[in-house]
Amino acid sequence: MAQVKVNLPGGPSGRAKIAGAGILVLGGMLVSVIAMSLFTTEVAPSEFAVRQVFLGPKKGVQDDIYGPGLHFVMPGYERLHTFPRSMLVLEFNDDEVTASTDALIAPSIRIQTSEGYQVTVDCTIAYRIADPYKLITAVGPGNLYEASLMIPRSDKVLRQKLGELNAEQFYQGHLRRQKAEEARELLQADIEADGIQVWNVMVRHYRYDSRYQEAIEQRKIQDQTVFKNRAEAVAANREAEKNRVLAEGSAAIAVEKQRGSSEIQRIEADADLYYRETVAKGDLEVALAEAEGTRLENQALQAPGASNMVGLKMAEVLQNAQIIVVPTDGPGGVNPLDLDRLTQGW
Numbered sequence: 001m002a003q004v005k006v007n008l009p010g011g012p013s014g015r016a017k018i019a020g021a022g023i024l025v026l027g028g029m030l031v032s033v034i035a036m037s038l039f040t041t042e043v044a045p046s047e048f049a050v051r052q053v054f055l056g057p058k059k060g061v062q063d064d065i066y067g068p069g070l071h072f073v074m075p076g077y078e079r080l081h082t083f084p085r086s087m088l089v090l091e092f093n094d095d096e097v098t099a100s101t102d103a104l105i106a107p108s109i110r111i112q113t114s115e116g117y118q119v120t121v122d123c124t125i126a127y128r129i130a131d132p133y134k135l136i137t138a139v140g141p142g143n144l145y146e147a148s149l150m151i152p153r154s155d156k157v158l159r160q161k162l163g164e165l166n167a168e169q170f171y172q173g174h175l176r177r178q179k180a181e182e183a184r185e186l187l188q189a190d191i192e193a194d195g196i197q198v199w200n201v202m203v204r205h206y207r208y209d210s211r212y213q214e215a216i217e218q219r220k221i222q223d224q225t226v227f228k229n230r231a232e233a234v235a236a237n238r239e240a241e242k243n244r245v246l247a248e249g250s251a252a253i254a255v256e257k258q259r260g261s262s263e264i265q266r267i268e269a270d271a272d273l274y275y276r277e278t279v280a281k282g283d284l285e286v287a288l289a290e291a292e293g294t295r296l297e298n299q300a301l302q303a304p305g306a307s308n309m310v311g312l313k314m315a316e317v318l319q320n321a322q323i324i325v326v327p328t329d330g331p332g333g334v335n336p337l338d339l340d341r342l343t344q345g346w
Contacts, residue, residue: 108120
């Protein structure tokens with residue numbers, strides 16, 4: 001392999017100057033890093049901070065709030081105290097397996113119910129630090145607020161509000177949620193002045209002691225049996241009501257059919273009567289007309305000259321009759337037109 005030599009200008013003294021300059025640069029950088037680490041404090045994106053001054057006329061916690069980034073801090077003179085600005089979780093839970101890994105864990109709450117039974121309750125409280133200045137002045141720096149503020153105050157409020165429920169009311173979800181909301185409001189009012197904002201209080205799980213649990217289960221079975229019997233009785237009553245309605249409906253249908261048949265018969269009888277009355281009236285009118293015609297005909301026959309008309313009628317009658325010649329004069333003569341003589345012997 002070929003070797004390459006680089007001749008620095010100026011000989012050994014030049015190389016010494018360049019090496020000294022490099023050392024100075026590295027030294028300056030090292031000093032800058034050390035100065036930055038000593039005179040700055042980084043606030044993470046999920047944090048905010050407050051400044052505490054140890055010396056001078058402004059000694060104490062300052063009310064200014066610092067956001068994420070690098071901030072100049074004079075060592076020995078002042079300090080930045082950081083606090084999380086994201087949502088925090090406090091969980092009362094004895095079971096570490098089911099507990100959240102990023103939550104503050106405290107023992108489950110033992111609540112004495114209004115009638116004297118004990119219920120073990122697992123609860124979760126979601127909260128956030130709203131004002132780090134109020135928090136550090138009221139409680140102190142770091143996470144002192146967890147053990148000295150959140151856990152004892154939350155435990156007290158949850159015991160107070162959930163203890164207003166009796167043992168059976170824990171089974172009723174709307175009552176549990178109502179008391180949990182009342183606990184949230186009471187806790188919020190209690191720690192709001194300390195810079196904490198409570199978002200939610202959730203009852204996750206509850207457990208009775210074994211003796212009361214068994215009694216509750218037996219009572220629930222009895223209640224369910226009563227409800228079942230009531231439901232069956234209601235179903236039987238509704239079935240009987242349905243049958244009654246069906247029977248009434250069938251009877252009403254039969255009555256309506258009979259009424260319809262009677263109405264049809266009545267209409268047919270009225271129609272037949274009307275027909276008979278109309279026919280009888282027509283027959284009467286015809287008979288009266290015929291009688292009137294006979295009367296008028298008789299009256300006409302009694303009028304002068306009627307005998308001639310009778311003779312004409314008789315001639316019409318005899319028009320197709322066999323002609324018999326009879327003598328019309330002498331003692332045995334017959335005049336067929338002499339009606340007076342012909343009718344004398346009648």
